[in-house]
Amino acid sequence: MIKKDYYEILGLGRNASQEEVKKTYRKLALKFHPDRNQGDKQAEERFKEASEAYEVLHDPQKRQVYDQFGHAGLEGRGFHGFGDVGDVFSAFGDIFGDLFSFDTAGQGRRAGRRGADLRYDLQISFVDAAFGKKISIEVPRHESCPDCSGTGAETDTAIKPCPDCGGKGSVIHSQGFFSVSTTCSRCRGEGKFIEHPCRGCRGHGLVSKKRQLEVKIPGGIEDSNRLRLSSEGEPGTGGGPAGDLYVFIRVKEHPLFTRHGDDVVCQAPISFPQAVLGCEIEVPTLEGTTKLTIPHGTPTGKIFRLSGLGVQHLHGRGRGHQLVQVEIQVPKKLSAEQEKLLREYARLTGDDIAPQKEGFLKRFAQKKAN
Secondary structure, eight states, rough: OOOOOHHHHOOOOOTTOOOHHHHHHHHHHHHHOOOTTTTHHHHHHHHHHHHHHHHHSHHHHHHHHHHHHHHHHHHTTTOOEEEEEEHHHHTTTTHHHHOOOOOEEEEEETOOOOOOOEEEEEEEEHHHHHHHEEEEEEEEEEOOOOOTTTTTTTSSGEEEETTTTTTTSEEEEETTEEEEEOOTTTTTSEEESSSSBOOTTTSSSSSEOOOOOOEEEETOTTTTTTEEEOOSOOBBBTTTOOOOOEEEEEEEESOOOOEETTEEEEEEEHHHHHHHHOOOEEEEEEEEEEEEEEEEEEOOOOOOEEOOSSSOOOSSSHHHEEEEEEEEOOOSSOOOHHHHHHHHHHHHHTTTTTTSOHHHHHHHHHHHHO
16 A cells, blocks of 8 residues: 655645644644544544654654655654554554643543564574574563562552642643643653652663564565564553564675575686586585586586575575576686697687687678678
């Protein structure tokens, strides 16, 4: 599915200021908000699109990535937009506190927040990319504090309802058609405050830890591909789900092989006598070595195919091929006897007198005349 341009959704030019982005989004959100358009799926979709566009364009870093790389750049950094309106309110509810803070009757501001996605860059060998492998990685992330079980307080009795908002997290006002709320400045929308913070996490409820994970690398994966490990990102807050971990693959270069799709290519040196007379040589493969028959009269650059000795097909059966390109090696030094024999060969073939065949010169002259 092709996503719409975010600037087009908000009806703005690419040089629009942050204030223009905020002002335009506020108008669209007021117009298409679900509370005002109950049961209208089209309005709900417009509200979701506008919210997604605002999420990107009001954030300087996300906007820079989007301006340079488009939707693909944002997806590469773990941003995938909103699946439904519930995602907007749970993962993006603070916008409404800053702009107009709708009281959404059940979808309100205190819904659990999804945790942030994480990125891990993993470098693997050429062979592991070809055949796949299980690799153990260590990922730094936040986890629930074991001392307070994530509450942030020394004891349960140390957690009190916020006296300013009565534990609601927001202070509600009436403003025309809407019930409008603002984030409680005392508890910052949490609806509670902690009298005695946990010493282990200093009231945050989270501590930094390194988690051991096993990543299954599928055979046939390529450089810059990514793997998604669901719910292995940062933990959610307020009962929200954890984010995801995206493992970006970096494949090391191989000293002998290069990859073209699911085929692998290598060069094999042969001597002039081997090319002329034919021979059998041993060539490397991804799994060891194998014999390759070189027929007599083989020219340099000739490519031979070894069926089924390439890379595994990603998410499929079978493998690509190995392509072996022969290169005739020309000796730089000859013994006196070798030179004598080579000159005799040249004399017998006439190459010592006419190194360039007459037919070649005729074709060259004709082409130049045309």
